Amino acid sequence: MEKLTNKVALITGGTKGIGRGIAESLLQLGMNVAITSRTVSAAENAANELNKSNSGKGEAIGIKADVRDYDSQKEAVEQTLEKWGSLDVLVANAGLGHFGNIEDLSVSQWEETISTNLTGVFYSVKAALAALKKSEGYIFTISSLAGTNFFAGGSAYNASKFGLTGFTQALMLDVRDQGIKVTTIMPGSVATHFAGHEPSTEDDWKIQSEDLGQLVSDLLQMHPRTLPSKVEVRPSKPPKK
DSSP states (O other): OOOOTTOEEEETTOSSHHHHHHHHHHHHTTOEEEEEESSHHHHHHHHHHHHHHTTTSSOEEEEEOOTTOHHHHHHHHHHHHHHHSOOOEEEEOOOOOOOOOTTTOOHHHHHHHHIIIIIHHHHHHHHHHHHHHHHTOEEEEEOOGGGTOOOTTOHHHHHHHHHHHHHHHHHHHHHGGGTOEEEEEEEOSBOSOGGGOOOOGGGTTSBOHHHHHHHHHHHHTSOTTOOOOEEEEOOSSOOOO
């Protein structure tokens, strides 16, 4: 995807953290970006902030949508198409984490993790696929290093991200003959509000959301003959234990 000006991206969970960082980067390239949130006020407020800070290169809109609801994902795609007439990039970013020993992990926490991090990505991709076939677009999923590395207390999160990594790689094989590119990005520690964390200067060693925005921008500008289908990203200098 060479010329990105006026191309259109839909980013799930784009109001803060990784999704927000990617939105900022794509807007700087002159792309138009729809960001989603489960609350309309969060989506619209974030879009307004992005537009104020973007110097008019691209335009952002906010859409209320829940990745756990397939009809909601279809509506988000339809609103994006109504606004700009096409969809070129899907960033399936929305996710959450519940952590704890299997004895303490509740059934509702398990179900919410899987329905958001795995089923929600399937819904987002399924809803956007027809539009992406027309544009020969690009799908990004945001997995995690926890998608190949398990840890105690991570049964639900590991299961969701291992599944997401596998889903995305199979998806890549399903759609590449139709001109759609697919990459899963697997970050390690990122300075975000994930799992209730409040970022501070103590997180300066971590990957920053703008770093992942730069990565997505770089991948979009690669020569179309080349596809980095799975990209692991980790802090270059984590603190010594």
